[in-house]
Amino acid sequence: MTAAVIAVVGASGRSGAALCRALAAAGEAYVPVVRDAAKWAALGLGATPRVADLRDAGRLRAALAGARRVVSCAHARWTAAILAAAPAEASLVLMGSTRRFSRWPDAHGEGVRAGEAAFLAGNRPGVMLHPTMIYGAEGEDNVQRLAALLRRLPVAPLPGGGRALVQPIHQDDVTRCLLAALRRPWRRAETLVIAGPEPLPYRAFLAAVARAAGLRPPPVLPVPAGLLRALAPLTRLLPGVPRIRPDEIRRLTEDKAFDIGPMRRTLGIAPIPLAEGLARTFARPQ
Numbered sequence: 001m002t003a004a005v006i007a008v009v010g011a012s013g014r015s016g017a018a019l020c021r022a023l024a025a026a027g028e029a030y031v032p033v034v035r036d037a038a039k040w041a042a043l044g045l046g047a048t049p050r051v052a053d054l055r056d057a058g059r060l061r062a063a064l065a066g067a068r069r070v071v072s073c074a075h076a077r078w079t080a081a082i083l084a085a086a087p088a089e090a091s092l093v094l095m096g097s098t099r100r101f102s103r104w105p106d107a108h109g110e111g112v113r114a115g116e117a118a119f120l121a122g123n124r125p126g127v128m129l130h131p132t133m134i135y136g137a138e139g140e141d142n143v144q145r146l147a148a149l150l151r152r153l154p155v156a157p158l159p160g161g162g163r164a165l166v167q168p169i170h171q172d173d174v175t176r177c178l179l180a181a182l183r184r185p186w187r188r189a190e191t192l193v194i195a196g197p198e199p200l201p202y203r204a205f206l207a208a209v210a211r212a213a214g215l216r217p218p219p220v221l222p223v224p225a226g227l228l229r230a231l232a233p234l235t236r237l238l239p240g241v242p243r244i245r246p247d248e249i250r251r252l253t254e255d256k257a258f259d260i261g262p263m264r265r266t267l268g269i270a271p272i273p274l275a276e277g278l279a280r281t282f283a284r285p286q
């Protein structure tokens with residue numbers, strides 16, 4: 001790898017592939033690091049990958065050899081492994097998740113917290129970006145799954161009437177944030193929340209998704225969260241209805257609103273409005 005080269009871990013995932021596309025478009029050299037060469041090849045991005053599973057410390061070290069900047073779009077739980085394998089002089093751009101702030105602990109959130117703690121303790125220059133819900137990528141199961149559900153439901157049963165706040169970020173803005181983070185010189189390990197321009201109640205988000213998908217926003221039926229959680233497993237039995245997990249219902253009861261001042265100031269990124277992001281999402285063939 002030449003000095004300028006960026007190693008992209010998780011290059012065959014949604015955020016990784018979008019970043020690689022943007023790097024290629026900007027003429028920036030990168031090396032995709034993937035566990036499945038065939039999956040990478042199917043994306044048609046061309047660059048020759050280095051193959052390493054994050055569980056294999058030796059292969060990972062070999063894959064990252066020579067990189068001056070390492071960006072990881074794999075789960076933050078892999079941070080300690082990446083820190084151990086990355087060249088000492090490499091700066092790091094890592095993806096975390098705002099799930100780390102949730103009051104409901106789960107393996108995902110705990111993994112992000114552990115990864116963030118390892119990153120801050122290592123104090124290698126770089127940043128861990130904590131995105132909120134990401135929508136708009138090919139194959140994402142946030143907005144697309146919601147639209148599939150809205151096609152089936154005459155009413156929207158929501159805990160607390162869907163008043164808790166969400167602040168989704170479009171995949172294109174995630175890519176812009178990753179690029180900005182890669183281009184910025186970091187002096188120490190930092191963390192940054194990246195989110196959409198403003199929070200809105202989930203019920204308004206749902207209505208915006210319905211309109212963007214060409215559907216009539218359904219009336220909202222406030223239902224106690226406990227009852228909905230008990231009913232959630234039934235979605236497995238309904239043909240054509242996307243599956244909903246009980247923990248997802250519980251998370252719909254907590255506000256997920258974030259100050260994006262630091263994102264704007266540090267990365268210089270102004271995220272696109274939800275309506276524009278949804279228009280981009282549904283303009284693509286579904």
Ligand SMILES: NC(=O)c1ccc[n+]([C@@H]2O[C@H](COP(=O)([O-])OP(=O)(O)OC[C@H]3O[C@@H](n4cnc5c(N)ncnc54)[C@H](OP(=O)(O)O)[C@@H]3O)[C@@H](O)[C@H]2O)c1
Pocket residue numbers: 009010011012013014015016034035036039052053054055073074075076095096097098130131132133134135142
């Ligand atoms: N999507 C969201 O709404 C959202 C919101 C907040 C935070 N995040 C975080 O942002 C990051 C990127 O999200 P995403 O939607 O792009 O996720 P994704 O599509 O699931 O991509 C994850 C990537 O990690 C790779 N990976 C997983 N385990 C691996 C292993 N053992 N060895 C090597 N590679 C491995 C996957 O490889 P394969 O391609 O081979 O599967 C994939 O390329 C994730 O950490 C996610 O937790 C996502």
